[in-house]
Amino acid sequence: MIVFEKPKSLTDAELHYCPGCTHGIIHRLVAEAIDSLGIEGNTIGVAPVGCAVMAYNYFACDMVEAAHGRAPAMATGIKRSLPDRIVFTYQGDGDLASIGMAETVHAATRNENITVIFVNNAIYGMTGGQMAPTSLPGQVTQTSPYGRDVLTAGYPVKVAELLSSLDGPEFIARVAVNNVKNVKNAKKVIEKAFRNQIDGKGFSLVEVISACPTNWGMTPQKALDWIDEKMIPYYPLGVYKDKSASAGAGSARPQNGQEVQP
Amino acid sequence: MAKVLMKGNEAIAEAAIRAGCRHYFGYPITPQTELAAYMAKRMPKIGGVFLQAESEIAAINMVYGVAATGRRVMTSSSSPGVSLKQEGISYIAGSDLPALIVNVQRGGPGLGGIQPSQSDYFQATKGGGHGDYHLIVVAPSSVQEMADLTALAFDLSDKYRVPSMLLADGTIGQMMEPVELPEPEAPEFTEKPWAVTGTRLQRPHHIVNSLYLVPEELEKKNFERFETYRQIEQAEVRYEAFRMEDAEYCVVAFGIAARVAKNAIAAARKEGIKVGLIRPITLWPFPKKALAEAAAHCKAFLSVELSMGQMIEDVKLSIDCRRPVSLCNRAGGMIPSPDEVLDSIRSLSRRDKPCLSADGQGPSLQQTGGAAQ
Numbered sequence: 150m151i152v153f154e155k156p157k158s159l160t161d162a163e164l165h166y167c168p169g170c171t172h173g174i175i176h177r178l179v180a181e182a183i184d185s186l187g188i189e190g191n192t193i194g195v196a197p198v199g200c201a202v203m204a205y206n207y208f209a210c211d212m213v214e215a216a217h218g219r220a221p222a223m224a225t226g227i228k229r230s231l232p233d234r235i236v237f238t239y240q241g242d243g244d245l246a247s248i249g250m251a252e253t254v255h256a257a258t259r260n261e262n263i264t265v266i267f268v269n270n271a272i273y274g275m276t277g278g279q280m281a282p283t284s285l286p287g288q289v290t291q292t293s294p295y296g297r298d299v300l301t302a303g304y305p306v307k308v309a310e311l312l313s314s315l316d317g318p319e320f321i322a323r324v325a326v327n328n329v330k331n332v333k334n335a336k337k338v339i340e341k342a343f344r345n346q347i348d349g350k351g352f353s354l355v356e357v358i359s360a361c362p363t364n365w366g367m368t369p370q371k372a373l374d375w376i377d378e379k380m381i382p383y384y385p386l387g388v389y390k391d392k393s394a395s396a397g398a399g400s401a402r403p404q405n406g407q408e409v410q411p
Numbered sequence: 412m413a414k415v416l417m418k419g420n421e422a423i424a425e426a427a428i429r430a431g432c433r434h435y436f437g438y439p440i441t442p443q444t445e446l447a448a449y450m451a452k453r454m455p456k457i458g459g460v461f462l463q464a465e466s467e468i469a470a471i472n473m474v475y476g477v478a479a480t481g482r483r484v485m486t487s488s489s490s491p492g493v494s495l496k497q498e499g500i501s502y503i504a505g506s507d508l509p510a511l512i513v514n515v516q517r518g519g520p521g522l523g524g525i526q527p528s529q530s531d532y533f534q535a536t537k538g539g540g541h542g543d544y545h546l547i548v549v550a551p552s553s554v555q556e557m558a559d560l561t562a563l564a565f566d567l568s569d570k571y572r573v574p575s576m577l578l579a580d581g582t583i584g585q586m587m588e589p590v591e592l593p594e595p596e597a598p599e600f601t602e603k604p605w606a607v608t609g610t611r612l613q614r615p616h617h618i619v620n621s622l623y624l625v626p627e628e629l630e631k632k633n634f635e636r637f638e639t640y641r642q643i644e645q646a647e648v649r650y651e652a653f654r655m656e657d658a659e660y661c662v663v664a665f666g667i668a669a670r671v672a673k674n675a676i677a678a679a680r681k682e683g684i685k686v687g688l689i690r691p692i693t694l695w696p697f698p699k700k701a702l703a704e705a706a707a708h709c710k711a712f713l714s715v716e717l718s719m720g721q722m723i724e725d726v727k728l729s730i731d732c733r734r735p736v737s738l739c740n741r742a743g744g745m746i747p748s749p750d751e752v753l754d755s756i757r758s759l760s761r762r763d764k765p766c767l768s769a770d771g772q773g774p775s776l777q778q779t780g781g782a783a784q
Contacts, residue, residue: 160616189610189612190609190610190611190612190613191609191611192609193480193607193608193609195476202622203622205618205620206618208616209610209616210609210610210616211607211608211609211610211616211617211618212607212616212617212618212619212620213475213476213479213607213618213619213620214506214618214619214620214621214622215472215475215502216472216475216498216499216502219468219469219472219475219499222464222468222469222470222472222473222475222476223472223473223475223476223479224476225462225469225473225476226434226436226472226473226474226475226476226477226478226479226480226484227476227477227479227480227607228476229434229460229462229473229476229477230434230460230476230477230480230482230484231480231608231609234608234609251465251466251468251469252465252468252469252472254465255464255465255469
């Protein structure tokens with residue numbers, strides 16, 4: 150009996166991510182969702198610019214590589230051209246919440262029937278650790294060497310909260326992958342975000358709080374702890390919007406048991 | 412098929428639909444609005460997609476997405492909007508995808524104005540965005556050509572996997588003329604075995620991508636792409652030669668400027684000046700050979716442009732500066748009158764003073780003339 154195997158919708162390519170980076174876990178969760186829904190041959194993924202730029206080498210489904218921040222627009226084109234295919238984007242915080250904010254908000258408000266995996270690690274990883282739109286107040290980065298000063302650099306963007314204020318999107322949730330419990334919950338939520346698309350429900354975004362030990366300057370273990378200590382208090386986990394659920398039984402309860410902040 | 416009276420912008424839209432395009436993405440901007448409005452009306456009726464994007468940037472990236480799936484797709488805009496699209500155009504070129512971008516030019520730079528212009532010539536023909544690439548650029552001079560060249564631009568783009576641009580101007584976009592539309596093509600599709608359509612678990616995954624981190628690989632891609640460009644330069648040059656058989660002077664003009672020039676040439680001929688016109692229909696590839704051949708029997712050239720003089724550089728290069736080339740131009744949304752062009756032709760034949768030019772760019776005559784003759 151096989152108890153553990155590589156998801157079929159991941160290729161054999163060796164991941165280039167740093168030790169302790171949680172992109173690998175998130176790739177795996179996405180691939181497991183694709184496998185369990187049996188949609189690999191019918192899926193087209195959109196890679197971002199950022200650490201996950203070469204995601205096109207790792208997912209075994211058809212892949213495209215978008216310009217920085219434009220993945221939701223490119224996914225829109227693909228989905229409008231091939232409405233019966235499953236289209237997902239995989240984007241980081243700089244890509245989705247800074248340079249691509251317009252594309253993100255408008256794909257959401259159109260309720261574009263795509264799935265967005267949004268990896269929030271509060272830093273620009275690929276370029277070597279600059280301040281991200283999601284870097285926390287006081288967070289030291291290469292471009293906020295004295296800590297993010299909200300007076301000059303402004304506040305972090307809370308993407309899940311922001312998008313859930315729109316009437317358009319079907320499903321907005323925030324999960325984390327820093328411990329087994331959170332990973333198991335993230336797996337369910339990511340699968341739901343894909344199933345929503347299969348069911349034609351519309352725009353489903355999962356924000357995944359992710360670790361970047363290299364650019365946070367921490368050990369992998371310390372980075373996972375930092376998610377609990379700093380990230381999650383600022384970015385509470387939970388389901389922020391679930392249109393079908395609230396239209397049905399009226400139960401929009403956070404799926405992972407954590408209360409959504411009002 | 413009977414002729415119908417149409418606006419230039421609408422002729423592009425209808426011709427695109429008849430060429431099998433079922434996906435249009437755009438953002439409102441004058442003076443191309445009629446094109447988007449036409450698509451908004453028609454596409455839902457024929458099972459196509461019209462989507463008003465949140466920005467020009469989003470629109471071109473939606474185009475990028477559809478192009479990756481192998482379907483005919485287009486966007487349209489005017490000069491400031493086309494600047495915004497350059498990032499996406501570079502990616503589309505770098506991913507070897509076909510697509511059509513329409514630029515109904517207006518005066519610039521900056522927000523400029525809304526009157527017709529040809530001042531995006533450099534941007535259109537030299538690349539426009541970052542990196543080494545070309546677009547196939549066609550330049551209609553009538554409403555009929557708005558339709559015909561739209562179809563041609565789609566076909567060439569598919570054939571070579573090079574994005575194409577239809578470079579029009581506000582005059583042709585806005586004016587109405589009788590046009591004979593082609594019979595509709597059965598929607599789609601040239602075989603596109605490279606497209607992302609889902610593997611169906613039947614083949615290895617396809618990747619549409621412009622990233623090559625290994626410099627040797629990126630160089631190889633560039634060399635291959637430029638080999639394609641050389642084939643296009645060999646096979647796809649299109650131009651009109653008007654009264655060139657016995658011409659001693661050659662006017663070069665495209666789009667609306669060429670129509671003004673034709674009137675001026677007719678008047679000049681009545682005065683006994685043997686002058687003809689070479690009208691590039693493809694701006695890239697540029698009709699270099701036709702101009703080089705003209706240089707064998709023409710004493711001087713005149714570039715007529717709605718810009719501060721952009722195409723004139725290609726005219727000079729085409730003839731290796733062997734003959735004087737002068738400029739007759741208006742800019743900022745102004746169009747030269749036939750009389751202004753006629754005056755420039757007279758100057759050419761008198762050779763006493765260079766040419767009418769808004770900025771007194773006379774020296775171009777002496778500069779290039781002196782050296783080579």
